[in-house]
Amino acid sequence: MSASILQENKEKFAELQNTIDEFKDQEGPLMPILHKAQEIFGHLPIEVQEYIAKALDIPITDIYGVATFYSQFTLQPKGKYSIGVCMGTACYVKGSQAILDELIKEIGVQPGGTTEDFNFTLEATRCLGACGLAPVIMINDDVYGRLVPSDIKEIVNKYRSK
Amino acid sequence: MEFFRSHVLICGGTGCHSSGSADVMETFKTELAKNNLENEIKLVQTGCFGLCEVGPVVIVYPEGAFYSRITSDDVPRIVSEHLLKGRIVTDLLYHDSIHEDEIIKSLNEVGFYKKQERLALRNCGVIDPERIEEYIAFDGYKALGKALLEMTPEQTIDVIKASGLRGRGGAGFPTGLKWEFTAKAQGDKKYVCCNADEGDPGAFMDRSVLEGDPHSVLEAMTIAGYAVGSDQGYIYVRAEYPIAVNRLTIAIGQARESGLLGKNIFGTDFSFDIELRLGAGAFVCGEETALIASIEGKRGEPRPRPPFPAVKGVFGKPTLLNNVETYANIPQIILNGPEWFRSIGTEKSKGTKVFALGGKINNTGLVEVPMGTTLREIIYEIGGGIPKGKKFKAAQTGGPSGGCIPADHLDTPIDYDSLAQIGSMMGSGGLIVMDQDNCMVDIARFFLDFTVDESCGKCPPCRIGTKRMLEILDRITKGQGEEGDIEKLEELGKNIKSSALCGLGQTAPNPVLSTIHYFRDEYEAHIRDKKCTAGVCQALLQITILPEPCRGCGLCKKACPVDAISGERKSPHTIDQSKCIKCGACLEKCPFKAIVKG
Numbered sequence: 001m002s003a004s005i006l007q008e009n010k011e012k013f014a015e016l017q018n019t020i021d022e023f024k025d026q027e028g029p030l031m032p033i034l035h036k037a038q039e040i041f042g043h044l045p046i047e048v049q050e051y052i053a054k055a056l057d058i059p060i061t062d063i064y065g066v067a068t069f070y071s072q073f074t075l076q077p078k079g080k081y082s083i084g085v086c087m088g089t090a091c092y093v094k095g096s097q098a099i100l101d102e103l104i105k106e107i108g109v110q111p112g113g114t115t116e117d118f119n120f121t122l123e124a125t126r127c128l129g130a131c132g133l134a135p136v137i138m139i140n141d142d143v144y145g146r147l148v149p150s151d152i153k154e155i156v157n158k159y160r161s162k
Numbered sequence: 163m164e165f166f167r168s169h170v171l172i173c174g175g176t177g178c179h180s181s182g183s184a185d186v187m188e189t190f191k192t193e194l195a196k197n198n199l200e201n202e203i204k205l206v207q208t209g210c211f212g213l214c215e216v217g218p219v220v221i222v223y224p225e226g227a228f229y230s231r232i233t234s235d236d237v238p239r240i241v242s243e244h245l246l247k248g249r250i251v252t253d254l255l256y257h258d259s260i261h262e263d264e265i266i267k268s269l270n271e272v273g274f275y276k277k278q279e280r281l282a283l284r285n286c287g288v289i290d291p292e293r294i295e296e297y298i299a300f301d302g303y304k305a306l307g308k309a310l311l312e313m314t315p316e317q318t319i320d321v322i323k324a325s326g327l328r329g330r331g332g333a334g335f336p337t338g339l340k341w342e343f344t345a346k347a348q349g350d351k352k353y354v355c356c357n358a359d360e361g362d363p364g365a366f367m368d369r370s371v372l373e374g375d376p377h378s379v380l381e382a383m384t385i386a387g388y389a390v391g392s393d394q395g396y397i398y399v400r401a402e403y404p405i406a407v408n409r410l411t412i413a414i415g416q417a418r419e420s421g422l423l424g425k426n427i428f429g430t431d432f433s434f435d436i437e438l439r440l441g442a443g444a445f446v447c448g449e450e451t452a453l454i455a456s457i458e459g460k461r462g463e464p465r466p467r468p469p470f471p472a473v474k475g476v477f478g479k480p481t482l483l484n485n486v487e488t489y490a491n492i493p494q495i496i497l498n499g500p501e502w503f504r505s506i507g508t509e510k511s512k513g514t515k516v517f518a519l520g521g522k523i524n525n526t527g528l529v530e531v532p533m534g535t536t537l538r539e540i541i542y543e544i545g546g547g548i549p550k551g552k553k554f555k556a557a558q559t560g561g562p563s564g565g566c567i568p569a570d571h572l573d574t575p576i577d578y579d580s581l582a583q584i585g586s587m588m589g590s591g592g593l594i595v596m597d598q599d600n601c602m603v604d605i606a607r608f609f610l611d612f613t614v615d616e617s618c619g620k621c622p623p624c625r626i627g628t629k630r631m632l633e634i635l636d637r638i639t640k641g642q643g644e645e646g647d648i649e650k651l652e653e654l655g656k657n658i659k660s661s662a663l664c665g666l667g668q669t670a671p672n673p674v675l676s677t678i679h680y681f682r683d684e685y686e687a688h689i690r691d692k693k694c695t696a697g698v699c700q701a702l703l704q705i706t707i708l709p710e711p712c713r714g715c716g717l718c719k720k721a722c723p724v725d726a727i728s729g730e731r732k733s734p735h736t737i738d739q740s741k742c743i744k745c746g747a748c749l750e751k752c753p754f755k756a757i758v759k760g
Contacts, residue, residue: 002184012611028457029459031456031457032439035401069618070443072441073442089520089521089608090363126402128180128403129176129366130177130214130309132217133180133217
């Protein structure tokens with residue numbers, strides 16, 4: 001493990017250690033620890049996985065396997081604002097593809113991608129459960145519904161200046 | 163006890179929350195304070211009222227005034243007019259909630275609610291889900307008391323068996339039998355799990371139960387623990403449901419404080435506790451063996467059954483696993499008896515079913531109807547029909563595992579067996595309505611795209627087979643379909659169904675097979691005539707300018723991002739098809755409706 005990362009993120013690793021201590025004696029501790037680790041670091045870099053492997057005394061392959069299986073865990077850092085376009089059925093039949101296309105055009109990255117300035121990450125997400133507002137996008141915790149493609153520019157601009 | 167002359171119920175379900183109900187709540191608080199009404203008017207944040215389409219929804223009792231699409235700006239008027247002066251603000255009421263003479267209808271007279279029967283959702287939109295006292299006031303935890311103090315575990319299982327309740331998660335397995343298998347399994351430790359990994363796109367009934375009535379699930383799981391001999395429960399809930407996770411956490415804390423979870427419940431020897439486990443975005447984890455692997459902290463991959471979870475489940479121990487909506491029915495069955503429950507529904511499907519009604523429908527939302535209600539009743543009477551006077555084409559049930567039901571079957575009474583017979587399935591209860599503008603080949607492709615993405619990759623039929631099907635569908639929607647493609651899809655589909663490891667793979671071909679069955683002509687039109695009649699598949703579209711109505715104003719030329727349009731001013735323009743990217747920008751700009759796609 002590169003010592004510099006441990007040094008630079010001393011506080012974060014201390015917090016991770018607390019989490020590990022809290023869950024390690026429970027049955028099936030890995031998922032709650034990974035959730036918390038991602039909350040602390042924003043993503044799950046290999047150094048964090050190595051740290052957890054050592055602390056729980058399980059092979060890193062197991063951790064890597066779990067971290068890459070679930071779509072919510074990410075090994076890459078994300079943008080400040082995560083834009084999720086709901087691609088659930090209700091949104092899809094009401095035209096969410098056109099909304100997604102407009103967003104790709106507007107911020108210039110494909111779904112799964114992050115802008116160079118790390119301001120936006122674009123994602124095509126699973127059903128957000130707000131089908132009454134279809135089509136829906138979520139920017140971090142803010143929900144925008146009943147959208148048409150021409151709404152997108154103005155919404156995105158709100159997060160540009162912040 | 164405090165007494166309030168009026169109650170203001172504000173929906174805090176996900177739909178209304180997303181459309182701004184939290185702001186409405188805050189504004190009510192300040193406005194009530196401004197008018198010194200805090201001690202006279204009670205504000206309650208409830209779970210989902212069901213009619214998400216017109217959210218945020220606010221209901222004021224005792225009048226039962228049903229205000230719809232309320233924003234913070236409307237709140238001062240409701241407070242000063244209705245709450246202060248007693249004059250209902252009729253122009254803010256939901257249009258179907260007043261008679262012509264301006265007298266308010268009671269909720270069960272409103273079209274949306276008239277045919278509904280709310281059992282699983284009984285407390286949603288009625289109580290404050292964050293206060294255990296309100297749940298208890300509505301007979302909460304009474305069923306648990308009855309089971310623990312008056313019934314043996316065997317009697318409890320017998321009641322569930324006799325009720326005829328079947329699993330609401332999709333497959334419809336008899337719940338009582340599952341309980342019995344788990345109770346009879348040998349093991350020093352057993353687990354009771356709740357599957358709250360609601361992954362079907364367009365389904366949000368479990369979410370609404372968890373958000374609107376979390377204690378009903380805790381109570382039912384505790385009863386199940388008593389019946390099967392378990393002292394530990396897990397709720398596996400999607401991490402994408404933050405409100406549900408939050409309310410469950412509050413509910414578990416309150417139940418523990420009140421001694422309704424923990425050691426020696428109701429002073430008996432029975433102890434039971436519940437923990438939450440968060441999913442991390444894997445659809446396959448709704449499959450029971452995959453869910454169990456995920457609770458154990460592993461990759462959520464399914465394994466062959468038997469052994470069934472009732473014998474070998476979480477950490478290798480006997481495990482009872484039911485879905486949220488199934489649990490939500492349990493307390494009432496215990497309280498009212500199995501005969502009461504059997505009196506609702508059809509011969510082989512008892513009770514009610516919650517559907518998440520979405521897509522091209524006027525009243526998007528959550529509805530609960532007795533089994534045996536027809537699609538026509540749900541779509542036209544409860545759902546208010548298709549918007550903009552368009553024509554119904556199909557209803558999709560069962561999500562990526564289900565199929566599309568055409569207009570011919572609108573009068574089929576819906577239950578587990580009738581839906582299977584017409585090539586769909588109940589699934590968790592997503593019901594997406596599609597109209598003439600939806601392309602059935604594209605919808606089949608949409609679902610296959612979903613399954614290919616969510617396939618865990620363990621078994622080849624699902625991993626490779628669904629991918630091959632998707633490739634064929636992609637070709638068809640791009641205008642590169644060939645003779646024989648339909649037959650290939652049918653054969654692949656049949657083989658995947660019979661050879662995949664788990665429910666995800668075994669049902670993945672359903673959306674394709676059912677659309678081929680009912681809408682074969684659309685597939686043929688895509689393949690032979692290279693036409694998408696619904697106008698969805700971009701590659702098959704041609705955008706053209708009709709010379710007659712075109713005045714040569716040039717607006718389309720300006721709008722075109724790729725300079726595909728040419729023409730002299732005041733004479734008809736044309737589109738160069740080799741340049742056109744079919745974005746439709748010109749279509750929106752033309753003031754003379756001279757541009758058409760098809």
